[in-house]
Amino acid sequence: MTYSTLDVRPRADRLVVAMNRPEVRNAIDDRMVAELHQLCGELEREPKILILTGTRLDGRGIFASGADIGQLKERSRDDALRGINSAIFNRIAALPMPVIAALDGWALGGGAELALAADFRIATRHLKFGQPETGLGIIAAAGGLWRLKEIVGPTVAKEILLAGRILDAGEALDLHLVSEVVEDPDGLIDAADALADRIAEQDPLAVRLSKQLFDMPASAHPAIDNITQAICFESEQKHARMQAFLDRRNNK
Template sequence: MSAQDSTMLDAASFSTLTVTESPDRLHAQLDRPEVRNAIDARMITELHAVCAHLEHHPKVLILSGTESGGKGIFASGADIAELRERRRADALRGVNSTAFERLAKLPMPVIAALDGYALGGGAELAWAADFRLGTPEVKIGQPETGLGIIPAAGALWRLRELAGEGIAKEILLAGRILDAQEALEHGLLGAIHPTEGLLDAAHALADRIAKQDPLAVRISKQVFAMPREAHPQIDNLAQAILFESEAKFDRMQAFLDRREAKAAAKTESTSGENR
C-alpha cells in the first residue's frame, strides 16, 4: 500500500455506507435501500468511522442517499424497529445526537445532497451539515411527536437557528413536512437542482471550497461556530494565526502578480491601439 493509500478509508469495510474518497473530499452515500436508508446503529457506527478519519485527514464531506423503489431517497428516519426497543439508557447515551454533533464539528465543510425523503433522523443528519442542496422531490421534516418521542438529535435547537422560531415550531410541534420549494424559501436548502444534476452540484460546491486555503476554511468554520460573546477576540486570534501562514503570503503575492500582469497587458494593448 502506498503512503497516499494509507490515508484513505477502507471502503470495503462499510456495509451501510458506500464510500468514495479523493485527495480533497470524501463522498459517503447512505446505502440501505431495502429500508429506505433508515438510520440504524450500524450506520451510526460507520458515520463515526468517517468522522474519525476526517478529523485526522480533513477534507470536504459529501453526504447523499440512494434509490429505493426507483425513487431517490436521503433517509426516511431512524430504524423504527430498532428505535422501538431503545430505552432510557439508550436515550441518555445520545446514540444519534453524538454522531451528528461530531459530524457538524468536522474540520472541513459538510455538504448534504438531498433527494426524496429526509425525515426524522434523516432530517437531523441534514441539519448538521454546513450546506444542503436538494432536488424538486425533497420532502423534509420531523414527524417524531407523532410517534410519541422528540427529535433529540439536533432538530430542537438547530431548526430555530437555521430557519427561525415560527417555521421551526410548525415542523417540530405540528409535524409539518416541507417540500423542496418551501425548504428553499425558509433557508433550509441552499439550492434546488434536477435529480440527475444533484451530485454534480455538490461536487461543484466542493470544488469551490477546494480552491480556498484549507487552513483559512477550517479556522473560519471554527470561528463561525463560536458564541457571540467570543467575538471579536476570537476573530483577532484566528487572524493572527493566518497572518503568519505561508499560504497567506503565497496567495496574496499570486494575487498581486496577477493584477500586475493584467495591468501590464492592458497598458500594452492601449499602447498598440495608439500606435
C-alpha cells in the same frame, strides 16, 4: 476501511458518501451510526470535504427516512441519555472541513437532523423534509429542536416539530433550509461537487479556522478572531495567495 451501510467514494480533496440501506429507506441503525463514527475518525485524521447523500429505490431518491424504528422502539431511558444519534450528528457538524448534504426524496426524523448537521444542503425538487417524532411519542432530540429553529425561524420550526408539517423543495429553498434546488436528480452530486470545488479553491487552513470560529459565542469575539488571524498571517499560503493576487493585478 470497509463499510456495509455506507458507500464511500474517496477523492483527492473530498469524500462522497452515500447511505446505503435502500431496503429500509436508509433508516439510521446502530451499524450505520458506528460506521459514521468510523468515517468521522477518518476525516478528523485527514480533513476533507464531505458530501453526504442517499440512494435510490425503484428509481426514487431517498436521503434517510429517519432512525430505525425497530431499534428505536426498544431503546430505553439510558439509551436516550447516551445520545446515540445526537452524538454522531454533533461529530459530523464539528468535522474540520465543510459538510454538504445532497438531499433527494425523503429526509425525515433522524435523516432531517443529519441534514441539519451539515454546513450546506442542496436538494432535488423531490425533497420532502420533516420531523415526525411527536407522532411517534418522542421528540426530535438529535438536533431538530434547536438547529431547525436557527435556520427557518421559530414559527415554521414549531409547525414542523409540533404539527407535522412537511416541507417540499420550493419551501425549503424559500426558507434557506437548502441553498439550491436541482431539477434533474442525476445532477445532484454534480451540484454538490460544484460547491465543493468552490470550497476547495480556498485556503484549507482558512476554511477550517473559519468553520471553527463560526459558531463561537459573541463573547469570544473579537479576541478569538485576532488570535486566529495571527495564525493565518504567519502561514505560507497567506503570503503565496496574496502575492499571486498582487501579481495578477499588476499584470492587467
